Amino acid sequence: MQLSRANLADFVYFLAIARHQSFSRAGQEVGISASALSHAIKGLEGRIGVRLLNRTTRSVTLTAAGEELHQVISAPMQKMDQAMEVLNRYRDEPTGRIRLNLLSDAADLLLGPVLPVFNDRYPEIQVDVTATNLIVDVIGGGHDAGIRYGGTVPEDMIAQRLSADIRWVVVAAIEYLQRFGTPTHPTDLLRHRCLRIRLGNGNLYDWEFEQQGEQIAIAVPGMITIDETRAGLALARQGAGLMYLPEPVAAPLIERAELVTVLDDWASVGPGFYLYYSSHRQLPTGLRLLIELIRELQPLG
Template sequence: MSISRANLADFVYFLAIARHQSFSRASQEVGISASALSHAIKGLEIRLGVRLLNRTTRSVTLTDAGERLHQVISAPMQEIDGAMEILNKFRDEPTGRIRLNILSDAAELLLGPVLPIFTERYPEIQIDLTVTNLIVDVIGGGHDAGIRYGGTVPEDMVAQRLSPDIRWVVAGTPDYLKSFGIPKHPNDLHNHRCLRIRLGSGAMYDWEFEKGKQRLAIAVPGAITIDETRVGLALVRNGAGLMYAPEPAMQPLIDCGEVVTVLDDWASVAPGYHMYFSSHRQVPTGLRLLIDLIREIHPLGE
């Protein structure tokens, strides 16, 4: 079988399905419907004369022939992607699309001030954001990179720091503190109403504190559990209880006097935001330009 444009396109579709093991997720990456994707793969299988995929109602896996094809074409297709990125450097206007999976806090605090400038500077680059606090396989999900706190970046990824370390604070409204008292020690939180935090892994987060060489993790009580900072900010400003949050996210409420921080002498500092991506992929030009702009603007300080 000779190489044609149709076959090359179908190879791209096949590799996307192999990565995601799902027609629906692969269709989101390549930008066509799942039914059109299925039709394209069936056409490729007919032209090749072999079945490449095992399809059931619950899963999509590679056949032996599919595994062999995947082994043979993966590296050349990555080299083609790399060649396109190299050529992109010679354009007057960089083009392409960046797919990012990011924390909601990073979307607001880090990218909110940067992306309007980025799109003005590089109008031909498209940015596709997936904002979630869930722990996901970023690369397997079809994204070019992710943004997470430094301490949560997978070890097999290349990480680029985007912000300084972040201070975490506890705050409540003046009326709440007048009614329930001001905690002087982290253990005092056991007698307060706290907004509990569910991590992206599903586990409950123990609020972390440090003072000198002392380190404490408190499993705080509370009737309300959150997994997203913006919801917590709306709750804390209305007196729902005490909230533990990144100081940059809490700062606007602090500045206008809606909330007051407590336990400041126990505030902990954690790694800041990092961009991370696979070491086995050519880093898209647009992604490098975005990292450079974030470092130029310093939205969270130097």
């Protein structure tokens, strides 16, 4: 069977389905409906006379033939993507789409101030953002890059720093401190109500403190566990407990006296935000321009 324009387009659809194992999510990536995507794959299967996908009401998996096709065409299609990025560098107006997977903190602190300027400067570049605190395979999920704190970037990725290191603080509502008292040492937290933090890998995070070379990690108690900063802030403002978070996130609420910091002398500093992408992929032009703009505007210093 000769390669035709229809088959080439269907191969793109097939790879998206293989990545997401879902017609709806793959359709969002390639910009067509799930039903149109299903129709296109059925047409491809009909033309080649081989079933590529196992479909049930709950899942989509590759057949043996689909697995082999995936192995054969993945690398060439990736090289075609890279070729388009090479050509984009020669355009007067950069175009295309970049897909980012990032923490909600990064969406707030980095992209919030930057993307409006980016849209004005590069109106032909689409930005597709997925904000999640779960640790995911960003490349396998169809994203061009991820943004995480430096200490959580996968080792097999190329990482580029986007911000200075970040100070972490403990905050509470004044009403909470009036009711339960103010901790003066990290070990005092063991007698307080704390909003525990669940990391993207499912583990609970021990709050970290440092003072004059002394470092302490506390497995804080608490009946409430959170995995997202905004949810925790809503609870902390209502007096639900003490919260541990990046200082820039809490700064507006502290300025309005909705929250106050405690244990300031023990505040620790952690790695800032890093953007990371696969070492096997060429950096897309849009992504390079976004990195340059973040470094130009320096929303976090």
